[in-house]
Amino acid sequence: MAAFLLSFSYLFLSLILLKKPMNKLKPFSSDFDPLRHESPSVDKVGVEERVARIQTRSIKNESKIQGLKLVLNMIDLTTLEGKDTPGKVKQMCYKAMHLLDAHPGLPATAAVCVYPSMVGIAKAAVKGSDVKIASVSTAFPSGQAPLNVKLDDTRFAVENGADEIDMVISRGKFLSGEYQFVFDEIAAIKEACGKARLKVILETGELVTLDNVRKASDIAIHAGADFIKTSTGKIQPAATMQVTYTMLMAIKDHYDRTGVMIGMKPAGGISTAKAALHYLVMVKETLGDAWLSNEWFRFGASSLANDVLMQIIKMETGVYQSSDYFSID
Amino acid sequence: MAKKTDKKISSWDFSPSPEGISHIELKDKYDLFIDGKWVKPSSGKYFESINPSNEEKISSVAHANQADVDKAVKAARKAYNGVWGKMSGKERGKYIYRIARMMQEKARELAVIETLDGGKPIRESRDIDIPLACNHFFYYAGWADKLDYAFPNRKVESLGVAGQIIPWNFPLLMAAWKIAPALAAGNTVVLKPAESTSLTALKLAEIIEESGLPAGVVNIVTGFGDTGAAIVNHPDVDKVAFTGSTDVGKIIQKAISGTDKKATLELGGKSANIILEDAPIDQAVEGIVNGIFFNQGHVCCAGSRLFVQESVADVVVKKLKQRLDSLYVGNPLDKNTDIGAINSKEQLQTIKKYIKIGQEEGAEMYQSPCSIPTKGYFCPPTLFTNVAQSSVIVQQEIFGPVLTIQTFRTVDEVIQKANNTPFGLAAGVWTDKGSRIFNLTTKLRAGVVWANTYNKFDPTSPFGGYKESGFGREGGLHGLEAYVKLS
Numbered sequence: 001m002a003a004f005l006l007s008f009s010y011l012f013l014s015l016i017l018l019k020k021p022m023n024k025l026k027p028f029s030s031d032f033d034p035l036r037h038e039s040p041s042v043d044k045v046g047v048e049e050r051v052a053r054i055q056t057r058s059i060k061n062e063s064k065i066q067g068l069k070l071v072l073n074m075i076d077l078t079t080l081e082g083k084d085t086p087g088k089v090k091q092m093c094y095k096a097m098h099l100l101d102a103h104p105g106l107p108a109t110a111a112v113c114v115y116p117s118m119v120g121i122a123k124a125a126v127k128g129s130d131v132k133i134a135s136v137s138t139a140f141p142s143g144q145a146p147l148n149v150k151l152d153d154t155r156f157a158v159e160n161g162a163d164e165i166d167m168v169i170s171r172g173k174f175l176s177g178e179y180q181f182v183f184d185e186i187a188a189i190k191e192a193c194g195k196a197r198l199k200v201i202l203e204t205g206e207l208v209t210l211d212n213v214r215k216a217s218d219i220a221i222h223a224g225a226d227f228i229k230t231s232t233g234k235i236q237p238a239a240t241m242q243v244t245y246t247m248l249m250a251i252k253d254h255y256d257r258t259g260v261m262i263g264m265k266p267a268g269g270i271s272t273a274k275a276a277l278h279y280l281v282m283v284k285e286t287l288g289d290a291w292l293s294n295e296w297f298r299f300g301a302s303s304l305a306n307d308v309l310m311q312i313i314k315m316e317t318g319v320y321q322s323s324d325y326f327s328i329d
Numbered sequence: 330m331a332k333k334t335d336k337k338i339s340s341w342d343f344s345p346s347p348e349g350i351s352h353i354e355l356k357d358k359y360d361l362f363i364d365g366k367w368v369k370p371s372s373g374k375y376f377e378s379i380n381p382s383n384e385e386k387i388s389s390v391a392h393a394n395q396a397d398v399d400k401a402v403k404a405a406r407k408a409y410n411g412v413w414g415k416m417s418g419k420e421r422g423k424y425i426y427r428i429a430r431m432m433q434e435k436a437r438e439l440a441v442i443e444t445l446d447g448g449k450p451i452r453e454s455r456d457i458d459i460p461l462a463c464n465h466f467f468y469y470a471g472w473a474d475k476l477d478y479a480f481p482n483r484k485v486e487s488l489g490v491a492g493q494i495i496p497w498n499f500p501l502l503m504a505a506w507k508i509a510p511a512l513a514a515g516n517t518v519v520l521k522p523a524e525s526t527s528l529t530a531l532k533l534a535e536i537i538e539e540s541g542l543p544a545g546v547v548n549i550v551t552g553f554g555d556t557g558a559a560i561v562n563h564p565d566v567d568k569v570a571f572t573g574s575t576d577v578g579k580i581i582q583k584a585i586s587g588t589d590k591k592a593t594l595e596l597g598g599k600s601a602n603i604i605l606e607d608a609p610i611d612q613a614v615e616g617i618v619n620g621i622f623f624n625q626g627h628v629c630c631a632g633s634r635l636f637v638q639e640s641v642a643d644v645v646v647k648k649l650k651q652r653l654d655s656l657y658v659g660n661p662l663d664k665n666t667d668i669g670a671i672n673s674k675e676q677l678q679t680i681k682k683y684i685k686i687g688q689e690e691g692a693e694m695y696q697s698p699c700s701i702p703t704k705g706y707f708c709p710p711t712l713f714t715n716v717a718q719s720s721v722i723v724q725q726e727i728f729g730p731v732l733t734i735q736t737f738r739t740v741d742e743v744i745q746k747a748n749n750t751p752f753g754l755a756a757g758v759w760t761d762k763g764s765r766i767f768n769l770t771t772k773l774r775a776g777v778v779w780a781n782t783y784n785k786f787d788p789t790s791p792f793g794g795y796k797e798s799g800f801g802r803e804g805g806l807h808g809l810e811a812y813v814k815l816s
Contacts, residue, residue, distance in 0.1 A: 061344040
C-alpha cells in the first residue's frame with residue numbers, strides 16, 4: 001500500500017514537473033511567452049567581441065555621407081529638463097526643422113522629445129513639418145508612481161498631440177522578479193496610447209546585466225511596445241553598443257518568430273557622428289536594411305546633430321568648421 | 330503591435346575602403362638570407378610569388394637547394410658556437426626585444442604584405458597576425474635572461490641549430506612562433522617559409538639584418554618541399570620544428586627516426602565545436618563563424634566539425650545561415666572584407682574537390698549568396714548539413730571555409746563523437762553552465778579547448794595537438810621547453 005502511494009505521489013510529482021517545461025527552444029518558437037519561458041542567455045564577453053568587430057567597419061565617402069544624413073533624420077531631438085520653458089522648447093523645435101539652412105538638402109530630425117507639459121507648445125511649433133512629437137510619460141524618469149497617475153500622464157500627452165509616447169518600465173518591480181506587473185503596466189499604457197506609437201524605456205543602466213536587458217526587451221515587446229529604448233538619459237551608463245546589440249537581437253528573434261517589426265531607440269551618450277555610424281552598421285548587420293529608417297530606428301540625443309552636421313560639412317568642403325558655425329538650440 | 334511590413338525603406342552599402350599599398354617596399358627579386366647576407370641561390374633558380382586575390386605576380390623568390398641549405402646550417406652552427414650560444418641571456422633578450430619593436434614599427438607594412446601575398450583580409454593581418462607575431466617576440470624576449478627561473482632546479486642548455494619549416498596560413502605569425510623561443514633559449518635558426526607566402530619572412534629577414542643580430546643566428550631559406558627536406562635531413566640540425574600537413578609530418582618523423590634530432594610537429598586538425606542547448610545562441614553563432622571562417626578556414630585548429638544539440642539545431646542553423654549572408658567576401662585589402670582569397674590555386678582545387686565529395690555523399694549544402702570576384706581564388710562560405718561521422722567531409726581536413734554540421738542528443742554522445750577522429754588539435758564548448766564546461770574540457774582529447782569562445786591565441790598559452798595533430802607545444806613555457814635541454 002505504502003509502495004503504491006509512493007509511486008502514485010511520484011507520478012503526481014512528475015506530472016507537475018512536466019507541466020512546466022522550460023524548453024530552450026521556446027525563445028525561437030512562435031508560442032514563446034517571456035512570462036512563462038526563459039529568455040535566451042546572453043554572453044557578455046561574446047557581445048563585447050561582436051560589438052568591437054562592428055566598430056572596425058570602415059565607412060567612407062558616399063556611404064559616409066548617406067549614413068550621416070540618415071542619422072540626422074533618425075534623431076529625436078531632446079530636451080528633458082526641470083527648467084524647460086515654452087521658449088526653450090520652441091527654439092529647439094525650430095532647430096529640428098532647420099538643422100543647417102545654409103546647407104540645403106539636409107533632412108529634418110525625426111521628432112522632438114519633450115515632457116508632457118510641453119507637448120502642446122511643441123505640437124504648434126512643428127506644425128506643417130514632418131517632425132513628430134514624442135513625449136516621455138509614466139512619471140519619467142523614475143516611474144515611481146501609481147498606475148492611474150501614469151495613465152493620466154500618458155493620456156494628457158496624447159490629447160495634447162503627442163505622436164509617440166516614451167514610457168519607463170518599473171525597474172524596481174522588474175529587479176524583484178515581478179515580470180507580470182511590468183508586463184501589465186506596459187500593456188495598460190499601450191492601450192492608453194491609442195494611435196500614438198509606444199516606446200518602452202528599459203533604463204538598462206539600472207538593469208545592469210545583459211540577461212536582464214534581454215528579458216526586459218522580451219517582456220516589453222510582448223506587452224505591445226512599438227519601439228524599445230535603452231535609457232532615460234538620467235542614469236549612467238545610458239546607451240551602449242552592447243546593450244543595443246542585445247536589444248536588437250530580441251527584436252530580430254521576435255521578427256523571425258512573428259514577422260512583426262519592432263523599432264529600436266538607443267538614447268543618451270551618443271554624441272559623435274562616428275559612434276552613430278557604428279550604430280547604423282550594427283542595425284544593418286543584425287536586422288538588415290529594412291530597419292534603416294526613422295520608422296524603425298531612432299537616436300535619442302541632444303548634441304549629436306551638430307557633430308553630424310560638422311562631419312557632413314567636412315566631407316563636402318574638406319575642412320572642419322568651428323562649433324560656432326552650428327546653432328545650439 | 331507594429332504592423333507587419335517588408336517594405337525596404339532604404340539600403341545602405343559600404344563604399345570600398347581599400348588599405349593603401351603605396352607605403353610598402355617590396356623588391357622585384359629576393360635572394361636567400363644566409364649568414365647575415367643576401368646570397369643568390371646556387372641553382373640560380375627563382376619562383377614567383379602570386380597575389381591570390383588577383384593572380385598577379387608580386388615578386389620573385391629564390392629557390393634554395395641542398396647546397397644552399399648546407400651553407401645556411403653551417404652559418405647557423407658557426408654563429409651558435411662563436412657568438413649566440415655563449416651570449417648571456419640578458420644580451421640575447423635585448424636583440425629579441427629590438428626585433429619585436431622594429432616589427433611593431435613596420436606593422437602596417439607587414440600587414441599589407443601579408444594580405445597581398447596570402448589573401449587574408451587586412452582586418453585579420455592588421456588586428457591579429459602582426460600584433461600577435463610581435464607579442465611572441467616580446468614574450469620570449471622576456472624569458473631569455475630568466476631560463477633558470479623558467480625551469481627551477483634544472484640545468485638549462487640550448488640545443489644548437491634549429492631547422493624550422495612553417496606553413497602558408499599565418500606566415501609571419503608562424504615565423505614568430507618558431508624563431509622567438511629558439512633565440513630566447515640560445516639556439517640559432519634555419520627557417521623555411523612556405524613557397525606561396527615567403528614575403529613577410531623575407532621582410533622579417535630585412536628587419537633582423539637591420540637590427541644588428543649577429544650574422545648567421547637567423548637564416549631564411551626559401552623554396553619548396555625539397556628545400557624543407559634538405560633542412561630536415563641535414564646531419565648538423567639538432568632540432569626540427571614543423572607546422573603543416575599531417576602527411577608531411579609523417580614523412581619528417583620517418584626521416585628523423587634513428588637520429589638524435591629533437592622534434593615538434595604541429596599538424597592538421599578537424600576540431601569539434603560543440604553547441605549545447607543552454608548556450609548563448611547568438612554568441613555561439615558568432616563563435617561558429619570565427620571558428621571556421623577565420624582566415625578562410627586555413628587554420629589548423631579551425632572548428633570545422635560543428636556539433637549542435639538536437640533541441641536547438643534548427644535555430645542555430647537558421648541563425649548561422651543568416652549570419653553567413655551578412656559576411657563580405659572579396660578584396661582582402663578592403664577593410665570591410667570578412668573573408669578574403671583562398672591562398673593558392675591548388676588549395677582552391679582541394680576545397681572544391683571536397684565540396685564535390687560532400688554533395689556526392691548526399692549532404693545538404695548551403696553557400697552564402699555573396700558575389701565573389703571573377704579573378705583570383707575565392708570560395709563562398711559553405712555549410713553542410715545531413716552529414717555523419719562516416720562522411721568523408723567530416724573525417725578529412727579540408728582547410729577551407731567549409732563547415733560540417735552534425736547533431737547530437739546527449740553530452741556523452743558528443744564527447745564520443747568529438748574524440749572519434751585521428752586528430753586532436755582543438756575543440757570549442759558553448760554552454761551557460763560552468764560544470765558542463767569542466768566536464769567536457771577534461772574529457773575532450775584535444776590540445777586546446779576553448780569555452781564560449783574560439784580561435785583565441787596568446788603567446789603565454791601553449792598550443793599543440795594530440796594524436797595525428799602532432800606533438801610538442803608552442804607558446805608559453807611549454808614552447809620554451811621545446812628549445813632547451815634540461816638536466
